[in-house]
Amino acid sequence: MTYRAPVDDILLSLNHGAGLLAAVKAGHLGDYDIDMTAAVIEEAGKFATDVLDPLNQPGDRAGVKLTDKGVVTAPGWPDAYKQWTEAGWNAVSGPEEYGGQGLPLAIHSAVNEIWSASNVAFDLCPLLTQSAIDALHAHGSDELKTIYLAKLISGEWPGTMQLTEPQAGTDVGALRTRAEKQADGSYRLFGTKIFITYGDHDMSDNIVHFILARLPGSPPGSKGITLFLAPKFMVNADGSLGARNDIYASGIEHKLGIHASPTCTMTMGDKGGTIAYVVGKENGGMSAMFTMMNQARLGVGLQGVGVADRAYQRALAYAQDRKQGKAQFNKEDRSKSDSSDPIIAYPDVKRNLMLMRGMTAAARTICYATAVAIDVSNRAADPKVRAKAATRGALLTPMAKAFSTDIGNEVAAIGVQVHGGMGFMEETGAAQYVRDARILTIYEGTNGIQANDLLMRKLQMSGGEAVWDLLGELSAIVSKVEASNDPAFGTTGAKLRDAVASVERTSKWLLEKIATAPREALAGATPYLRLFSVTLGGCSLANEALAARNDESVQGDAGRYATLARFFAENVTVQSGALERSVIDSADALNAADAVLVA
């Protein structure tokens, strides 16, 4: 079945759950015209349906090939990429002075979800290009920006992000790729990078590589790494392409999923060294890397949302179509009818579909809210508003990345389950989402790293102030739910109130433990991130349900959003108490774990 962008859900989430409407009304988003949002989302949806979705399964089957002339992508991919750049989709949020459309990151995020839903392997190329744009825009010299930034923004020349080496994954400071300074101020790079997404391909004339390397005499670890830019083909003074640079894909990986996205081993220096230029300062690579990484983390979170939504759409269509048996105790007594029921008539199938939809919607709003916070931090006039929004964006980023990709995996797995035996057959398409989603919890910082980041950096910011601020807003939502006296919410108010209290207690306990027994705090990092996310997600869905009733643009029965919020609160947010106990109780058992694991 064909992908359709869930335009209504996206708009409700953006405008209300994520707070875009309020930010625009408060004047924090400059001259952004909110009336254009729906049109952009709809157009993106059409492009995804018409161009990207039809290539998703064929791309998975064809995969990519490493040839004498470099990496060859699946049939149709170079043409789709050309259509993509020509339609301007790569330039949605890029700065206008370099040809970008300057739209908010929130809008960029919504369309990012749409690309990921229709074709996550394709989405990776622009996702990494965006990281390259961010790094170059923030840290690059005017000379480098003049040559490369407009090309990156249009997408004519996509970017890569080259950090990982065999011994340097999460510990990026352990990298060994060597940089040597030349007399002309340029550098030569020597070394090998692994797991480089779209490290080489045939979708463009040139590729702009962003590479972390180490200069001789630099301090050890992450303080001694420098970010370099190296084009695949050198650029002449007139802008034409010159000689091939000494950076080649020497291998491609055989992966569980995202088969159409080439994951390359890149070799530098076999032919005299890769000609490269410093981005930012020597030994300033770590901060440039975080610039690249931060938005990539949000982008990966949106991949989780996208894959989840696609898996949901496919499962829903199957459940409406597939007939099997008679659903017992159905509202209408069908016992005398000969025809069988579609499996969506079974309560257990309904439960699976509601879980898929609820988790997807909750993760969507967490991601969009992160984007709105970053937008306000970049665009608001008042420096205090900007600073507060920056803190909010920093707090939400690890949840946007980790929770969304965790649920991306969970939802994709349920999607196969709804299909029964057919789900296990590759032709059905449901299994691909399980395979594709499996990398999302790993790349751009594993979800364990995100949980540590939430705990050790984000919670601690100003003694937890960012957390207390957010919890205050969530409490206000809970009060509104309770005050609504709407029976459609069921026990939502109570579930959310308990959850907000759990986050507060757990956060306080963790802040104390970080100071006195940091390993015990770290033991609870992952359940803490989940606790916070299911609380935030539950409150966000309730907030959207409240708003939907007063939003004339919502189509159909607005009450359905209360049902969704309720289902999520009663089945997912309800886990808050148990997650709180896991954080607080289980450090002791982990301290004694070596006796179990290495007995």
Next chain:
Amino acid sequence: MTYRAPVDDILLSLNHGAGLLAAVKAGHLGDYDIDMTAAVIEEAGKFATDVLDPLNQPGDRAGVKLTDKGVVTAPGWPDAYKQWTEAGWNAVSGPEEYGGQGLPLAIHSAVNEIWSASNVAFDLCPLLTQSAIDALHAHGSDELKTIYLAKLISGEWPGTMQLTEPQAGTDVGALRTRAEKQADGSYRLFGTKIFITYGDHDMSDNIVHFILARLPGSPPGSKGITLFLAPKFMVNADGSLGARNDIYASGIEHKLGIHASPTCTMTMGDKGGTIAYVVGKENGGMSAMFTMMNQARLGVGLQGVGVADRAYQRALAYAQDRKQGKAQFNKEDRSKSDSSDPIIAYPDVKRNLMLMRGMTAAARTICYATAVAIDVSNRAADPKVRAKAATRGALLTPMAKAFSTDIGNEVAAIGVQVHGGMGFMEETGAAQYVRDARILTIYEGTNGIQANDLLMRKLQMSGGEAVWDLLGELSAIVSKVEASNDPAFGTTGAKLRDAVASVERTSKWLLEKIATAPREALAGATPYLRLFSVTLGGCSLANEALAARNDESVQGDAGRYATLARFFAENVTVQSGALERSVIDSADALNAADAVLVA
């Protein structure tokens, strides 16, 4: 890394958690000599390590091929199957009068876990043969038994189970394969079956197919189906093989996992009809099918345990080997050391490994306890003891199947996560477990069907008596944990007591709802199964930890089992309260779900 059977854990689980020792001491297992258990487990472990494990990844890569001569399995597989049957492994639990060793199902189950851990695609062939043996032994005529039973038990002729048709999956009664009675008392079959595991292969001279079909004039639905036996090659009076029977693999599926196990479309009747014999009575196919299915469900549960254990072993080895960064706040201050830490030093990685190990151990004991109950129901002298054990086995079977396969998927996914980026590369081997595990929650009755079975059949047996009996035993374990005053248990006692109370309250609520509002009960079937399983699993691990301290055969620090039980109680069983609420609160939201799903 190579698979090693976890002999100590298996013995502790069998003897104490699952109650094998007590059953033997009470004389319920006839003349079974419990001293032989360890030797059988160890020998099975050797065979798995030496023969099955080395074929697992190559078999996944090679897959199977459909040729003019039928299905060809991966290189080495026919030889491994020959070694398997010659070593007597297929005959472990078969009846002695037909050449079986007559060992308890509990022992059979433990070795089943071992086969699944080392090679789940291989394990499927004997698993389905066992189902065929059960059906033929229980329902077949003496004539059929004489010809086929010894061959099936030795494994010389493996069996198949042919139920599914395109329109008849979960709703097996919708099948259309047609049976026509012949003058000589035999039958001819005409039709197509899909998803037939090991429907054809080159690992044996003959295959014994067990096929559900419909006789003309039979009642509609499941009351009108009959079980037939049809050999691939006819058997002459002297036992030699005769003509090829008219049943052929006409297609094989391209699946997400278990690539080495052929999943066939079987075509009957293109050459005059498949010659077949009734097993049991005409139109008695449903009860024969349940005989086949019941032990297959336990077998699939053990596949979940096996895949989980294998994924755990691989992740543990990787976490001990892979060095990355320095673990902050480690017990020893390593800040001045240059060397990096193995990732197992990180609390979050430890958490993942403990979760993998705890869930595997809990599911193992639930499966073994199911087997012990079935053994007692078959072997005890006292009919009352037999009846009670049969009830227990029936109650546990859906949990053994569904919980173990759910955690099989969860553990396999965590295993990839522990490997980081390497986990996503197929060469590492961790990804295969994710792919293989994905079918386990689906075949032999989806886990949704298991949850319905637990609710609508098993809970209701004698007004819930089977449940109250079991809860009484679990309460006694909790009291022992509390009385032990062992600080290693942490908050285990309180967590388990809460959980047992949750199961009791939820069971009572469900019993009432089944009578008054059955669709609302059905809406909670899946969380109820999980609630019951995490409670049973938590109590089982605690029980094993208590027993380990007094069991001289336990190697090393027996206290490690208390740590494992504690970790499971504080991180998994602790979810009981939330699961109870999901069952009780969320039926309303599901009743309103159509407005959300089909808006």
